[in-house]
Amino acid sequence: MNIFSIIEDIEKADPEVYNRLDSRRSAFKHMGSLSKKAALAAIPLALGSVFQKAYGQSTNTVVEVLNFALKLEYLERNFYTQALAANGLIADGAARAAIQKIQMHEAAHVDLLIATIRSLSATPISEPTFNFGKNFPDWNTNYQTFLTLAQAFEDTGVRAYKGQAPNLISNDAVLTAALQIHSVEARHAAHIRRMRNNAGWIVGAGANSNVPAGAQPVYASEDNVAQGGINDIKTLGSGYSADIATGAFDEPLTKEQVVQVVSLFE
Amino acid sequence: MKQLQDKPAGKDDGLQRALVTPMQRRMFMRYAGATAAVTTLLFATTSCDDDDDTDLDPMAVDLGSGDVGVLNYAYALEQLEAAFYTEVVAKSLGMFSQAEQQIMQDLKGHEGIHRDFLKAALGTSSIPDLEVNFSAINFNDKNSILTTASTFEDLGVAAYNGAGRLLENAGFLTLAGKIVSVEARHAAVIRDMISNGTFSDSANNMGLDPAMMPADVLAAAAPFITTKISANNLPK
Numbered sequence: 477m478n479i480f481s482i483i484e485d486i487e488k489a490d491p492e493v494y495n496r497l498d499s500r501r502s503a504f505k506h507m508g509s510l511s512k513k514a515a516l517a518a519i520p521l522a523l524g525s526v527f528q529k530a531y532g533q534s535t536n537t538v539v540e541v542l543n544f545a546l547k548l549e550y551l552e553r554n555f556y557t558q559a560l561a562a563n564g565l566i567a568d569g570a571a572r573a574a575i576q577k578i579q580m581h582e583a584a585h586v587d588l589l590i591a592t593i594r595s596l597s598a599t600p601i602s603e604p605t606f607n608f609g610k611n612f613p614d615w616n617t618n619y620q621t622f623l624t625l626a627q628a629f630e631d632t633g634v635r636a637y638k639g640q641a642p643n644l645i646s647n648d649a650v651l652t653a654a655l656q657i658h659s660v661e662a663r664h665a666a667h668i669r670r671m672r673n674n675a676g677w678i679v680g681a682g683a684n685s686n687v688p689a690g691a692q693p694v695y696a697s698e699d700n701v702a703q704g705g706i707n708d709i710k711t712l713g714s715g716y717s718a719d720i721a722t723g724a725f726d727e728p729l730t731k732e733q734v735v736q737v738v739s740l741f742e
Numbered sequence: 743m744k745q746l747q748d749k750p751a752g753k754d755d756g757l758q759r760a761l762v763t764p765m766q767r768r769m770f771m772r773y774a775g776a777t778a779a780v781t782t783l784l785f786a787t788t789s790c791d792d793d794d795d796t797d798l799d800p801m802a803v804d805l806g807s808g809d810v811g812v813l814n815y816a817y818a819l820e821q822l823e824a825a826f827y828t829e830v831v832a833k834s835l836g837m838f839s840q841a842e843q844q845i846m847q848d849l850k851g852h853e854g855i856h857r858d859f860l861k862a863a864l865g866t867s868s869i870p871d872l873e874v875n876f877s878a879i880n881f882n883d884k885n886s887i888l889t890t891a892s893t894f895e896d897l898g899v900a901a902y903n904g905a906g907r908l909l910e911n912a913g914f915l916t917l918a919g920k921i922v923s924v925e926a927r928h929a930a931v932i933r934d935m936i937s938n939g940t941f942s943d944s945a946n947n948m949g950l951d952p953a954m955m956p957a958d959v960l961a962a963a964a965p966f967i968t969t970k971i972s973a974n975n976l977p978k
Contacts, residue, residue, distance in 0.1 A: 570938060570939055573939055574939055577939070577942060578942070581942065581949035582949070583949075584947065584948050584949030585949045587948075588948050588949065634923045638916065638923060641915050641916065641919050642912035642915055645909075645910075645912055645915060648907040651906055652903065652906060652907050652953050653950065655903045655922070656903050656950035656951045656952070656953050657950060657951075658919065658922070658923060658926075659902075659922055659923060659925075660926070660942055660944075660949055660950065660951050662922075662927050662930070663926050663927070663929065663930035663941045663942040664941070664942060666927035666928075666930035666931050666941060667930055667941040667942070670931065670934065675844075675845075676845075676927045676928070676931040677852070677924055677927045703917065703920070704859065704863045704917050705863070706859065706862055706863070709855060709859055712855060712858040712859060713854060715851070716851065716854070716855050716858075717851070719848075719851075720848065720851035720852060720854075720855055721855060723851075723852060723924070724851065724852035724853075724855045724924055725920040725921065725924065726919075726920050726927075727920065728916060728919065728920070
């Protein structure tokens with residue numbers, strides 16, 4: 477018996493189920509006074525909402541997500557640190573300032589994630605060895621290759637955090653911090669994209685992202701136009717092109733998809 | 743959540759309303775505590791609105807409670823942004839370069855589709871159209887437009903960042919995540935249009951963007967929204 481599928485089923489019939497139980501905390505308190513019929517309907521819901529928050533995600537899950545995020549932040553920090561040190565790679569002053577700013581954020585994210593994992597009495601992973609030249613041998617001599625990878629890392633980072641957010645729903649503090657990192661990664665992504673003369677947002681499955689074929693997994697399924705049960709959001713109003721519909725929503729990546737991207741650099 | 747926009751099939755809207763939180767907890771206990779049949783609950787609701795004493799302003803639009811309330815909160819902010827860029831595109835496009843015009847058109851489209859998506863998703867639970875007040879914005883001044891855009895986009899990012907924890911449903915959380923990173927992209931681009939390189943200066947020294955709670959966000963947005971909004975029933 478899967479409690480989550482039960483909740484999902486109930487939600488399909490009653491999207492306002494969470495309103496009905498005004499909060500998980502008071503759910504049990506109120507059950508005694510519900511009418512019999514309502515109480516019968518409410519029991520699995522009450523259990524479900526409690527389970528989802530209280531027992532659905534162990535600290536282990538949260539730590540796993542944090543270590544996964546840490547690996548990505550290590551990758552980004554390492555990448556920018558090496559790039560800034562590479563002789564003549566980032567020559568332009570404004571570009572250098574931007575990359576330094578981004579590098580500082582990634583370093584701060586590494587520190588924050590390590591501290592958070594330790595605060596949960598767990599062990600942060602140590603920094604892996606990355607090989608940025610494995611598939612992109614000129615990454616630290618060719619400025620355009622460097623920027624291409626930077627864009628891929630930032631857009632992947634955005635998608636990775638987004639994909640993991642539901643796994644943090646049980647821990648408000650960690651979830652909020654993850655969201656606060658997530659939007660900073662999106663700001664980075666927008667800036668790097670524009671350094672490459674791309675729009676700041678992702679249109680289609682990489683249609684406007686100008687990446688080589690090998691990097692396409694970074695933009696897989698970004699052409700999605702089905703959101704929240706609406707099959708095609710273009711139909712919501714007149715004049716919504718596919719570019720608008722796909723640009724307006726960033727899509728998550730699963731952990732497996734992110735691992736696939738990262739493996740290109742290990 | 744997949745069926746979010748659909749009205750539950752074969753359900754009496756009145757029954758739903760009777761059981762949801764617009765009826766205050768106290769009232770709920772009072773009416774439901776007796777051997778209340780469901781029909782009694784239905785009758786009780788009709789008089790309930792008048793008794794609702796947590797709504798300080800009876801004219802205010804109540805965002806509602808639970809996840810629906812949080813989504814209505816997002817819907818309110820998207821209405822504001824969409825209305826703003828609609829004005830910009832209608833009145834001010836000539837002030838911008840070709841490339842900047844494309845950006846303004848994209849922003850109008852993105853915020854418009856965010857608004858329309860949330861409205862469709864909320865269905866009958868959505869708040870009404872809000873009346874906006876842009877009297878403080880000079881649509882003939884590029885700087886005024888960009889400053890306002892930057893305020894709205896950064897505020898939107900902070901609002902979604904703060905609201906994530908208020909959501910109970912993981913599907914809604916993912917949806918909010920899909921929108922907030924696009925808002926952050928907008929915010930970065932607008933910031934760079936004002937001063938190149940400031941894309942992420944919103945972040946603190948831990949590399950974190952702000953996260954704001956609804957009361958603070960709505961207070962910041964209030965000068966631009968004529969309609970009074972009540973967030974009193976939102977999750978805390």
